[in-house]
Amino acid sequence: xxxxxxxxxxxxxxxxxxxxxxxxxxxxxxxxxxxxxxxxxxxxxxxxxxxxxxxxxxxxxxxxxxxxxxxxxxxxxxxxxxxxxxxxxxxxxxxxxxxxxxxxxxxxxxxxxxxxxxxxxxxxxxxxxxxxxxxxx
Amino acid sequence: xxxxxxxxxxxxxxxxxxxxxxxxxxxxxxxxxxxxxxxxxxxxxxxxxxxxxxxxxxxxxxxxxxxxxxxxxxxxxxxxxxxxxxxxxxxxxxxxxxxxxxxxxxxxxxxxxxxxxxxxxxxxxxxxxxxxxxxxx
Numbered sequence: 122x123x124x125x126x127x128x129x130x131x132x133x134x135x136x137x138x139x140x141x142x143x144x145x146x147x148x149x150x151x152x153x154x155x156x157x158x159x160x161x162x163x164x165x166x167x168x169x170x171x172x173x174x175x176x177x178x179x180x181x182x183x184x185x186x187x188x189x190x191x192x193x194x195x196x197x198x199x200x201x202x203x204x205x206x207x208x209x210x211x212x213x214x215x216x217x218x219x220x221x222x223x224x225x226x227x228x229x230x231x232x233x234x235x236x237x238x239x240x241x242x243x244x245x246x247x248x249x250x251x252x253x254x255x256x257x258x
Numbered sequence: 259x260x261x262x263x264x265x266x267x268x269x270x271x272x273x274x275x276x277x278x279x280x281x282x283x284x285x286x287x288x289x290x291x292x293x294x295x296x297x298x299x300x301x302x303x304x305x306x307x308x309x310x311x312x313x314x315x316x317x318x319x320x321x322x323x324x325x326x327x328x329x330x331x332x333x334x335x336x337x338x339x340x341x342x343x344x345x346x347x348x349x350x351x352x353x354x355x356x357x358x359x360x361x362x363x364x365x366x367x368x369x370x371x372x373x374x375x376x377x378x379x380x381x382x383x384x385x386x387x388x389x390x391x392x393x394x395x
Contacts, residue, residue, distance in 0.1 A: 157335045159333060161361060161381050163381075163382075164382060166384055167333075167344060169332075169333055196294075196296060198294045198296075200339060200367060200376075201337075201339050201340065203337055203338065203340040205365065205376075207296055207304060224298060226296075226298075226377070239342075240335075240363070243381060244379055244381045
């Protein structure tokens with residue numbers, strides 16, 4: 122699939138749409154094709170490179186488990202060809218109780234085909250979930 | 259304190275040295291002075307900006323609790339003025355049993371005064387701790 126993302130936000134939207142649609146090919150088209158990409162999902166080993174990242178997403182996007190993820194934007198940084206977005210993901214698995222919140226940083230890099238995901242990292246939010254940071258200006 | 263870090267690795271070394279030395283001023287001199295900086299320590303709320311980051315490090319670096327952190331480098335990306343390091347931290351608090359492993363990504367930005375820390379994010383390693391990624395080339 123050849124998809125061009127004109128902004129980091131377009132690439133981020135495509136990432137969460139791919140999860141929502143359980144579309145592995147759409148997910149992989151968001152990622153930069155390189156051995157540098159890094160994916161740290163909750164409680165899973167760090168994965169590096171296109172092959173490893175595809176392998177770690179396969180069971181989530183081709184299985185029966187459906188995720189419903191709501192995103193709250195917390196902060197972003199743009200610096201040259203790199204964009205860093207910090208979001209809070211509220212992840213709900215239907216039939217499995219209350220949504221769980223996790224932080225996610227999504228780092229995008231601009232290449233010849235627009236913006237693509239270079240790194241994704243989840244971290245737990247503290248119990249009780251809360252954020253002590255200034256509102257975005 | 260005016261400290262110049264000629265490489266991302268110098269800045270990273272200074273970060274862990276500051277923890278080892280329990281030196282809050284040295285810690286703060288590693289961070290870029292800006293409202294964009296982000297710090298996500300284990301099980302703590304995300305912190306943004308110099309003031310919030312100082313406040314969250316103060317109790318760790320001015321208290322009685324001493325950390326012994328061993329670093330294992332896993333991966334790095336350099337892209338223009340941004341460098342992203344993924345490491346595994348083995349954190350030992352003397353008298354508190356076995357070291358705990360956590361991932362950390364350290365993102366540095368090159369400015370007029372050399373490389374400084376722009377973002378730090380910890381994530382748990384999976385139980386049992388393990389890494390399924392290719393060796394660094």
